[in-house]
């Protein structure tokens with residue numbers, strides 16, 4: 001049949017309004033059906049992930065119950081009251097067994113989880129790690145210490161979700177380097193903890209596992225993105241957690257939950273085996289780091305991590321061990337500080353904490369020098385915000401494909417996905433009334449070209 005003949009057959013049909021409206025309704029119905037099917041598929045994947053989580057929690061509960069029945073004399077309350085350094089000493093000298101510590105913390109983590117919804121998985125390999133430790137002659141620096149791990153850090157046999165559907169079902173075949181190093185030092189990774197969807201957020205909620213609450217006040221968030229860690233440790237269900245931080249994700253939950261946290265210097269700890277929806281972003285350096293109840297725990301953790309095993313497993317990590325001499329030295333230091341950075345308004349309690357710290361350091365004989373962070377607007381807007389979103393938030397927006405946006409992220413997400421031209425126009429309109437929002441919107445447009453990205457990297461390096 002020639003094209004002409006085909007048109008002769010079709011033409012009268014096209015002209016018929018009933019055919020046109022049937023075609024229109026059919027297409028609309030197909031679109032709605034496809035959307036509904038897609039939505040249902042996403043919901044099913046999320047339900048499956050929740051079922052897996054519930055099974056893991058049941059397994060955890062069974063393990064804790066069995067240990068309690070077999071060891072009724074375990075002094076759980078005493079174990080849970082010890083600081084990490086005290087616990088490490090008792091485990092090393094053998095006055096406490098790693099089993100009694102692990103199962104005490106498993107039981108407590110379950111309790112805290114019921115209250116604040118912070119645990120998303122039970123690292124079942126922890127029981128094998130326990131058996132392995134008992135056979136080892138050498139006791140590492142973290143011998144027998146249970147450690148909680150943020151969702152996105154790979155643990156063999158488990159999924160790192162990022163709070164996103166696209167990562168569900170991807171069971172990791174290997175432990176991340178940090179988990180391998182923790183284990184080599186005798187630590188026992190035992191649970192994985194909740195995060196906000198994508199982790200580019202300061203709350204702690206995702207549609208797969210829900211909202212985590214702050215154990216100090218259930219009306220409040222524990223902060224994010226390492227919010228599950230903050231909530232679990234503050235509730236007493238863990239004494240050491242590994243979080244990550246590119247823009248406050250260790251520091252904020254630590255602050256909101258009354259804990260200590262450390263974002264180490266860039267590249268100090270291996271990030272091999274850690275997922276991220278913005279993995280290629282390198283203008284602002286994210287790092288893994290510890291969260292704990294006190295500074296000594298952070299120091300012990302860093303001492304343990306900065307070891308030969310880490311340098312061997314990831315040769316890109318500078319082989320510089322923890323400097324014990326500097327840490328324990330009482331030599332007077334010259335320390336810079338500021339009460340306000342000139343950009344973010346500190347809360348009165350934060351200001352008070354800085355003032356109290358300054359006083360204590362002065363009393364200890366150190367010289368305290370106030371300073372103002374230089375070029376703060378440029379640093380925050382151009383290097384930090386435009387750095388994190390140097391691709392115009394394209395990767396972040398992409399990571400939501402085949403997913404549903406958590407309501408807590410919706411306004412953030414809607415701003416990210418505005419076309420660059422619209423962001424620019426809005427920035428111009430808003431500049432006279434809301435100059436900061438205008439600068440944020442402009443920064444969210446990204447750098448525009450590879451050349452500009454290189455320039456930004458140079459600007460970050462030279463300040």
Ligand SMILES: CCCCCCCCCCCCCCCCCCCCCC(=O)NCCS(=O)(=O)O
Nearest residue numbers: 199200201225244245246247248249276286437440
């Ligand atoms: C219609 C016009 C509406 C105008 C509204 C404009 C609002 C402008 C908002 C701009 C927001 C930009 C602020 C930047 C927010 C950055 C948030 C970054 C959170 C990162 C947390 C973190 O450290 N995550 C860790 C990630 S990793 O290291 O583990 O990968």
